[in-house]
Amino acid sequence: MAKKQSNHATKPNRSKMPNRSRMHVPEPPFRPGDTPDYSHISVPAMHSPHRPDPMCDDHETAEHALKLIRVMRFNGEAVGEWIPAIDADLKRRMLTDMVMTRAMDDRMFAMQRQGKMSFYMKSRGEEAVSVGHAHALRNSDMVFPTYRQQGILIARDASMLEMMNQCLSNSGDPLQGKSIPVLYSFKKHGFFSISGNLGTQLIQAVGWAMAEAYKNEDGIASTFTGEGATAEGDFHYALNFASTYRAPCIINVVNNQWAISSFQGIAMGEGESFAARGTGYGLATLRVDGNDALAVYAATAWAAERARKGGGATVIEHFTYRAEGHSTSDDPSKYRPKNDADVWPFGDPVERLKVHLIHIGEWDEERHEALSAEAKKTVRETYKQAEALGTVDAGPQVDDFTMFEKVYADDPELLTEQRELFRRELSQ
Amino acid sequence: MTQMSMIEAIRDAMDVCMTRDPNVLTFGEDVGYFGGVFRCTAGLQEKHGLHRCFDTPISEGGIIGIAIGMAANGLRPVAEIQFADYIYPAYDQIASEAARLRYRSNGDFSAPLTIRTPVGGGIFGGTTHSQSPEALFTHIAGLKTIIPSNPYDAKGMLISAIESDDPVLFLEPKRLYNGPFDGDHESPSVSWKGHPLGEVPEGHYTVPLGQARQIREGRQITMIAYGTMVWVAEAVADAMGLDADIIDLRSLVPLDLGAIEASVKKTGRCVILHEATRTSGFGAELSAQVQERCFYHLEAPIQRVTGWDTPYPHAQEWAYFPGPKRVRAAVELALKAA
Numbered sequence: 001m002a003k004k005q006s007n008h009a010t011k012p013n014r015s016k017m018p019n020r021s022r023m024h025v026p027e028p029p030f031r032p033g034d035t036p037d038y039s040h041i042s043v044p045a046m047h048s049p050h051r052p053d054p055m056c057d058d059h060e061t062a063e064h065a066l067k068l069i070r071v072m073r074f075n076g077e078a079v080g081e082w083i084p085a086i087d088a089d090l091k092r093r094m095l096t097d098m099v100m101t102r103a104m105d106d107r108m109f110a111m112q113r114q115g116k117m118s119f120y121m122k123s124r125g126e127e128a129v130s131v132g133h134a135h136a137l138r139n140s141d142m143v144f145p146t147y148r149q150q151g152i153l154i155a156r157d158a159s160m161l162e163m164m165n166q167c168l169s170n171s172g173d174p175l176q177g178k179s180i181p182v183l184y185s186f187k188k189h190g191f192f193s194i195s196g197n198l199g200t201q202l203i204q205a206v207g208w209a210m211a212e213a214y215k216n217e218d219g220i221a222s223t224f225t226g227e228g229a230t231a232e233g234d235f236h237y238a239l240n241f242a243s244t245y246r247a248p249c250i251i252n253v254v255n256n257q258w259a260i261s262s263f264q265g266i267a268m269g270e271g272e273s274f275a276a277r278g279t280g281y282g283l284a285t286l287r288v289d290g291n292d293a294l295a296v297y298a299a300t301a302w303a304a305e306r307a308r309k310g311g312g313a314t315v316i317e318h319f320t321y322r323a324e325g326h327s328t329s330d331d332p333s334k335y336r337p338k339n340d341a342d343v344w345p346f347g348d349p350v351e352r353l354k355v356h357l358i359h360i361g362e363w364d365e366e367r368h369e370a371l372s373a374e375a376k377k378t379v380r381e382t383y384k385q386a387e388a389l390g391t392v393d394a395g396p397q398v399d400d401f402t403m404f405e406k407v408y409a410d411d412p413e414l415l416t417e418q419r420e421l422f423r424r425e426l427s428q
Numbered sequence: 429m430t431q432m433s434m435i436e437a438i439r440d441a442m443d444v445c446m447t448r449d450p451n452v453l454t455f456g457e458d459v460g461y462f463g464g465v466f467r468c469t470a471g472l473q474e475k476h477g478l479h480r481c482f483d484t485p486i487s488e489g490g491i492i493g494i495a496i497g498m499a500a501n502g503l504r505p506v507a508e509i510q511f512a513d514y515i516y517p518a519y520d521q522i523a524s525e526a527a528r529l530r531y532r533s534n535g536d537f538s539a540p541l542t543i544r545t546p547v548g549g550g551i552f553g554g555t556t557h558s559q560s561p562e563a564l565f566t567h568i569a570g571l572k573t574i575i576p577s578n579p580y581d582a583k584g585m586l587i588s589a590i591e592s593d594d595p596v597l598f599l600e601p602k603r604l605y606n607g608p609f610d611g612d613h614e615s616p617s618v619s620w621k622g623h624p625l626g627e628v629p630e631g632h633y634t635v636p637l638g639q640a641r642q643i644r645e646g647r648q649i650t651m652i653a654y655g656t657m658v659w660v661a662e663a664v665a666d667a668m669g670l671d672a673d674i675i676d677l678r679s680l681v682p683l684d685l686g687a688i689e690a691s692v693k694k695t696g697r698c699v700i701l702h703e704a705t706r707t708s709g710f711g712a713e714l715s716a717q718v719q720e721r722c723f724y725h726l727e728a729p730i731q732r733v734t735g736w737d738t739p740y741p742h743a744q745e746w747a748y749f750p751g752p753k754r755v756r757a758a759v760e761l762a763l764k765a766a
C-alpha cells in the first residue's frame with residue numbers, strides 16, 4: 001500500500017465559544033475571510049500510478065485509490081500510461097460538449113434569477129467528469145446520474161430543447177411538470193430518472209447491472225453520487241451487492257469537496273480517499289483527477305472494460321471542485337472563501353482540455369472563441385424556443401389534470417374520484 | 429384442484445410464473461438453497477437454477493434496491509423480506525423510489541416488482557416477528573398493498589402481483605400459513621386440508637387486485653376484515669349466530685369501495701377488524717370511508733377491533749391479539765346502539 005496522501009489540513013474551532021469537549025468535529029481549512037492555500041494537496045505531475053490490466057485482481061488497484069490518475073499536465077502535454085487512444089476529433093467533441101454544457105448552465109442559471117423556473121443546478125468545474133465519462137461508455141449503457149451530470153445528456157446528443165422544457169416545467173416538458181428542474185429522465189439516452197433522494201440510485205444501478213448479466217447482455221450500468229451521500233446506507237448496499245454478485249457496473253463518487261455547505265471531511269473524516277472505500281469490499285478502485293477529461297475518459301474506459309468482461313465493479317473517485325453554489329437556492333460565500341474555486345490547484349476542466357488540444361496542434365484560440373460564441377448562440381436560440389412553450393408560471397402550461405396520471409399503470413377508483421373532485425373545485 | 433397450504437400455494441404461484449416467464453426471479457435472505465425460513469421458496473432453486481432463486485446479504489434496503497433496478501430493466505423480481513418487521517431499512521427504497529419511479533419519470537421508467545413478506549402475530553415472535561405494518565404502506569401513492577387470507581387467493585393474487593405493472597407489497601399472514609385460525613390459541617391447530625379455500629387449481633389463474641371476497645352473506649351486520657382476522661370474524665359470527673356480511677378485503681390498495689358501500693348500506697352496522705395497532709391503522713381509513721359514503725344508512729357507530737397501541741409483546745401475545753372476546757364486544761356494541 002502506498003502512503004496515505006492527506007488532502008485536507010483542517011483548522012481548529014472558529015466558534016466564539018471555546019471547545020470544552022474532547023469530541024472532534026472536522027472543519028474545512030478555509031472559511032469566508034481566509035486566504036485559501038491548497039499547497040498541502042499534492043498535485044502529481046509525472047507520476048500517475050501504473051495502468052494495470054483491466055482484468056487484474058482487485059488488490060492490484062488498492063494503491064490507485066490513494067493516488068491520482070492524471071493524463072494532462074498543466075502545459076497541455078499528455079503523459080503516462082493512462083493516455084487514452086482517442087483521436088483529435090473525439091477530443092474536440094468532448095471540448096465542445098463541455099463548452100455547451102457550461103453555456104447551457106449559465107443561461108439557465110440567469111433565467112432562474114429572472115423567475116423563469118423554480119430552481120437550477122450548475123455543473124461548472126465538473127464538466128469533464130460527465131462528458132469524459134459519457135464518451136468512454138456506450139450510449140446504451142444505463143447511467144444513474146445525480147443532478148450534476150447534465151454533461152452526459154449533451155454528450156449523448158439529447159435534445160437541449162427537451163432539457164430546457166423540463167427545467168421550465170412548460171407545455172413541452174417530457175415529464176409534464178412532475179419533477180423539479182434538472183431531475184431529468186431520458187430512457188432513450190440511457191439516462192435513468194434522477195431521484196431527489198441522494199444515494200438511492202446507487203443500489204438500483206447495481207440491480208440494473210445484475211439484470212444485464214442475468215439476460216446475458218453486455219450492457220453495463222454506471223452510477224453517480226457526490227462524496228457527501230457516500231455516507232448513506234445505500235452506498236454500502238451498492239458496494240456490497242456489486243461485490244457479491246460481481247455486477248457489471250461503475251460506481252462513481254464525484255468528490256467536489258462540498259455537500260451544500262459541508263466540506264468533504266464531514267462525509268467521512270479528513271484526509272482519506274473515497275475510492276479507498278471500495279477496497280474493503282473487494283472492488284477495483286481508481287482515483288482520478290476529475291478536471292482532466294482525458295484521465296476521466298481513461299479511467300472510465302478501464303472500468304467499463306473490466307465490467308463488460310465480467311471482472312465486476314470499479315469504484316472511481318473523481319477528485320474535483322464544485323465551482324459554484326449547490327443550487328440557485330445556495331450562497332457559497334456564506335461558508336467558503338469567495339476565490340476558493342480560483343485557487344483550487346487542479347485548474348478548470350474546459351481550459352485544461354483546450355490547452356492540451358492547442359499543445360498537440362489541433363486547436364487554437366480563435367477556434368475556441370468561435371466555439372464559445374457558437375455555443376452561446378445555440379443555447380440562446382434554443383432557450384427562446386423553449387420559452388415560447390411556456391415557463392413554470394407563464395405562457396402555455398401543463399394541464400393540471402396530468403397530476404393524476406402515471407401514479408399507477410391503471411387508475412385506481414379513488415384517484416378517479418379525486419380527479420372528479422378536483423374538476424368540481426375548478427368550477428367553483 | 430390440489431390441496432395446498434398457503435405456503436405451498438405461494439410457492440406454486442412463483443413456480444408457475446417462473447416457468448411461464450424467464451424474466452421472473454426471486455431472492456432474499458435464506459431464500460435460495462435452503463428455501464426460506466418459512467419454506468416458501470423450497471425447491472425453486474433446484475428446479476429453476478441458481479440465478480433465478482438465490483440468497484442475498486442481510487440487507488433489506490439492498491434487496492429492494494436491486495429489485496427496483498432489475499424491474500426497471502425488464503425483469504419481474506419477487507423479493508422476499510424475511511419478516512415484515514425487518515422491512516424498515518427498505519422503506520426509503522419502497523416509498524421514495526419504487527412507488528414514485530413511474531410518476532416522477534412520467535412513465536419513462538417503472539418498477540414492477542413484488543415484495544413478499546410475512547406479517548402478524550400468533551407465533552410468539554414478540555416485537556420483532558409479529559408486526560402488521562400495512563398502514564405504513566397504504567399511505568404511499570404508487571404502491572399496491574394486498575393481503576390474502578387463504579391458499580386459493582394467495583396463489584391467484586401473487587400471480588396477479590407478479591404480472592402487475594406496478595410495485596406490489598404482498599403481505600402473508602404467517603399465522604395462516606398452515607391453516608385457518610379462529611382466534612382461540614388454545615384450540616388445536618387446523619390445517620387447510622378440507623377447507624374449500626385450500627383447494628387450489630393447478631397452473632395459472634389470477635385473482636384480480638382490488639376485488640374483495642364475500643366470505644358470507646348476511647343482513648344483520650357488516651364485518652370488514654383482512655388476513656388472519658377474516659377467520660376470527662367468521663368464528664365469532666358462528667358463535668354468536670350472527671346473520672353477518674363478512675368481507676375479506678384482500679386488497680387494501682386498490683380498495684373495493686363498492687363492496688364495502690353496498691354491504692354497509694344493506695346492514696347499517698359495521699365492525700372493522702385488524703391485528704395492527706389502532707391509532708392511524710388501516711381501520712381508521714376504512715371507518716372514514718364508511719361514514720363518508722354510508723352515514724345516513726348507519727344505525728350505530730362504526731366499531732374498530734384492533735391490537736392495542738403498544739409494541740407486539742411476547743409473553744402477553746394473546747392479551748394483545750384482537751381475539752374473539754374483543755370482536756364479540758364490538759359486535760354487541762354495533763348491534764345494541766339505536
